[in-house]
Amino acid sequence: MRIGLAALSPARRTTLMRSDAVQRLLAFAALIAIILIFSLLSPNFLQFDNVVGILIATAVNGILALGVTFVIISGSIDLSIGTVMTLSSVMTAVFITEWHAPVPVGILAGVSTGALAGIVNGTLVAKLKIPSFIATLGMLNVAKGLALVVSGLKPIYFNDTPDFNRAAMGSVIGGVIPGLDIPNVVLVLFGCALVASLILTTTVLGRFTFALGSNEEAARLSGVNVVGWKIAVFTLAGIFSGIAGVLIGARLNSAQPSLGQGYELDAIAAAVIGGTSLSGGEGSILGTVIGAFIISTLTNGLRILSVPQEWQTVVTGGIVILAVYLDIVRRRQQQ
Amino acid sequence: MATAPFVTGEDRVPDASGGLLVEMEAISKDFPGVHALRECRFDLRAGEVHALVGENGAGKSTLMKVLAGVYRQDAGRIRVKGAEVDIPTPRAAQLLGISIIHQELSLMPNLTAAQNIFIGREPRRALPFLLDERGLNDQVRKLFERLHIVIDPQTKVANLAVAQQQMVEIAKALSHRAEVVIMDEPTAALTDTEVDELFRIIRQLRDDGVGVVHISHRLEELKRISDRVTVMRDGQYIATVDTKAAAIAEIIRMMVGRTIYEEAPEIPEVADPNVVLDVRDLARGRAVRGVSFTVRRGEILGFAGLVGAGRTEVARAVFGADRPDSAQIRVHGRPTRINGPGDAVRQGIGYLSEDRKRYGLALGMDVETNIVLATLRKFLRAFGRVDARRTRATAEQLVQRLAIKTPSLRQKVRNLSGGTQQKVVVAKWLTANTDILIFDEPTRGIDVGAKSEIYHLLNELAKQGKAIVMISSELPEILRMSHRIVVMCEGRITGELSGREATQEQIMTYATMRAPVATVD
Incomplete structure (x- = not known):
């Protein structure tokens, strides 16, 4: 007994190229091309110090992008990741500097703050059915305001705990291989990316992330606890925001309460450039990491070429539009 | 098997083997402004195919969604194998051995066939949050072999043809080792050969002792596949008849509540x-x-x-x-x-697509707006204002000419029946001198009733x-x-x-x- 094949031409049965895989390949090629072009235009670009600069610049945005990748694949959006990051760094600073808590406790407080914001986001979206764009836009402002309130509008410095900054900007690798002084924040980025990738591809949470973005109603009818898993996805994004907050605090040796807004757009851009579909159901961690590197490499290269800051922003915006357009063109061709 | 043509709940004596898998009694369900179900009953034996028929809006799907845990009844009792049960979620239904294949394909296109089939029940590895992808694919491969379905479990559903997707749905329902399988219009998107294959699977299930509920609009299918037929109308239970003993014309009469000539x-x-x-x-x-x-x-x-x-x-x-x-x-x-x-x-040239809701109509807008929407330019006065009197007159005229059953021109198209919606689309094209x-x-x-009206309309247009x-x-x-x-x-x-x-x-x-x-x- 053979079913459902009668009306099907052989052509339609050949497996189509997976769209996100193509985009990943394209993004990687673009990254290589950008690196080549800048290294030709400026001899300073491939200097070790500059490469490390790019890596450091990618760390925070990259980690934010990891979290938002999950949210976007699940078919929602999280605009609050930037300011939640700020709130997390402020909470870490309050614990460590003002309440003299041990550094690990401060880190835990920062990450928990992010997780809590994620739980609230997830509850608003999944339980109260508020569209994620609106709910997280609200959270963006709530977190921004809270960061200012808690910090008393002033930066909080980690001057009493120099180890905090050293842990982030010191180099474990440099200790093992002299000369290769890649700061630990970069290791944190790659560590987080590895964990995120494993979560997305090998765990139940990852499977349901794709399922939600692919057809939420179908998932619900299949008996999947849609509300619970959606909250979990937002919580995961919140945790990554928290980690990013701790990291940016350690890197700057201070919590800057007015920083953070706008970071969410760079992170979303990284995910989209890396092939995560804004309509949900498609995306990968590798793609997002490549996307984050494209953004920071571009910004860095333009700065080296003395292109003014405001024009750098224009270019990044253009790249995002181009990436989304290419994605749409490819989808159209597939059909 | 009873020989009387009408077998209702009271007439039936439960036999010693306790063959009744499901009993639904006095089920009522209201949606805002609509009594979707009023004191409906339904029962299902092991090893039978029980067809559920009725016009659109009769409540067939709603009744079965109650059984499948998609909706919760406002009143009434459900017994599964004699024990009274509460079915608050689709998951609860699955655990009771009740599987439903929904009318709209409910698959996740970005996941593979195998991932779809076991969504929510993925085989796990030693650590319970880790997925066992290989085990999953092996299980689905075996399931496909058993059902003689030739699809690679690792193909993304988006890359499958509609008929193949339907087969994945069926495999998904059967993978639960369900004792009750509900199929909500499974043949709507299938061709005749595919329907034959589906019926072979249904018979195989029946012979294995599964109770199958078959919701269908295609009455000619009833005789081929079902043992009993339950007819519903306007959210109410009408009768249950033995398929062999009932004439199709009689079933149609019960469905529409009047005699229509096919x-x-x-x-x-x-x-x-x-x-x-x-x-x-x-x-x-x-x-x-x-x-x-x-x-x-x-x-x-x-x-x-x-x-x-x-x-x-x-x-x-x-x-x-x-x-x-x-x-x-x-x-x-x-x-x-x-x-x-x-x-x-x-x-x-006018094109009336098969998916009226997606391509043909602005569902949230009223009848008049939908009729004149495509040709609004014809109804303009100075400064781009719409000439409301002329749009109204045109819409009124078409509503009469096509006998569009709507309480008023202001009725939102969403609230009209499928057949009436189809007529609104036709009216829209007629304003364009198509x-x-x-x-x-x-x-x-x-x-059925609306179908013959559409046929009549096609003949009129010709x-x-x-x-x-x-x-x-x-x-x-x-x-x-x-x-x-x-x-x-x-x-x-x-x-x-x-x-x-x-x-x-x-x-x-x-x-x-x-x-x-x-x-x-």
Whole structure:
């Protein structure tokens, strides 16, 4: 007994190229091309110090992008990741500097703050059915305001705990291989990316992330606890925001309460450039990491070429539009 | 088996083997403004196929969704194997051994076939949050083998054809080792051969002792597959009858509550030899490979074929919705280029897609707006203001002419029945002075009563001199309605028949006539 094949031409049965895989390949090629072009235009670009600069610049945005990748694949959006990051760094600073808590406790407080914001986001979206764009836009402002309130509008410095900054900007690798002084924040980025990738591809949470973005109603009818898993996805994004907050605090040796807004757009851009579909159901961690590197490499290269800051922003915006357009063109061709 | 034609709940004596899998009693369910179910009952035995029929809106799907945990009843009791149960969620239904295949495909296109089938029940590894992907694929491969389904479990569902997706749905329902399988119009999107295969699976299930609920609009299927039939109307239980003992006409009478005659409408002779639409060598990718046909004034040209044969693609290309690779199109004898739907509308071509809700109507807007929307430019006064009096007059006139059943012109289209919605789409095209109308599956998802109204409408339009192309996968419909029938297979026209002389067998022969190069293993 053979079913459902009668009306099907052989052509339609050949497996189509997976769209996100193509985009990943394209993004990687673009990254290589950008690196080549800048290294030709400026001899300073491939200097070790500059490469490390790019890596450091990618760390925070990259980690934010990891979290938002999950949210976007699940078919929602999280605009609050930037300011939640700020709130997390402020909470870490309050614990460590003002309440003299041990550094690990401060880190835990920062990450928990992010997780809590994620739980609230997830509850608003999944339980109260508020569209994620609106709910997280609200959270963006709530977190921004809270960061200012808690910090008393002033930066909080980690001057009493120099180890905090050293842990982030010191180099474990440099200790093992002299000369290769890649700061630990970069290791944190790659560590987080590895964990995120494993979560997305090998765990139940990852499977349901794709399922939600692919057809939420179908998932619900299949008996999947849609509300619970959606909250979990937002919580995961919140945790990554928290980690990013701790990291940016350690890197700057201070919590800057007015920083953070706008970071969410760079992170979303990284995910989209890396092939995560804004309509949900498609995306990968590798793609997002490549996307984050494209953004920071571009910004860095333009700065080296003395292109003014405001024009750098224009270019990044253009790249995002181009990436989304290419994605749409490819989808159209597939059909 | 009871020999009396009517077997109702009271008449039935539960036998010693306790064959009753499911008993639903006095089930009521309200939606805002609607009594969807009023004191309905239903029961299901092990090893039977129980058909559930009724017009659209009769409450069949709602009743079964209550059983499957999608909705919760406001009142009433459900017993499964004699024990009273509460089914608050789809998961609860699964655990009770109740599986449902929904009317709308409910798969996740970005996941593979295997991932879809075991969603929510994925095999795990030693650590319970880790997925065992290989185990998953192995299990699904075995399941497919058992059901003789030839699909690679690792194919993304988005890359499967509709019929294959349906098979994945069925496999998913069966993977629960369900004792109760509910199929909500499983044959709506399937061709006759695929329906045969589906019925073979259903019989296999029945013989294994599974109770199957079969919701269908196709009454001719009842005799083939079901043991008992329950009829519903307006959210109420009407009767349960033994299929063998009941006549189809009797079932229809119970469904509509009045006697309607399912007699074939007369096919009037086509008087006018004028060719209105002449399509030559239409090609688009692999879907349409060199299709030529003509339609005359007052003629209904039927397009028959299996799902995926390329009929919709032909219609879309003629209408300009998709750009053909090559085409020579003449409208009223004049060579025409159609580069988009706008061109087609100006040439008097209208396309009524099979998915009215997605492509044909603005559901949230009222009847009048929908009717004049496409031609609003005709109703403008100075400074771009819409002439409300003229739009109203036009809409009123069309509502009368097409006998559109709506309480008022202000009624939102969303609240109309499928058949009435179809008429609103037709009215919309008539305001554009359309004289070529392409109907794609005009009666899909429409109940029996409304179907004959649509047939009547098609005949009326033809009589008024419109040229009509009707794409349909229902052979009786094609045979009954068409003056001429062209049959497609794999993007080509494989045969042309006169509507008077054609038989189902002839059409099926052409519909499966593959070109030698395009053999499918």
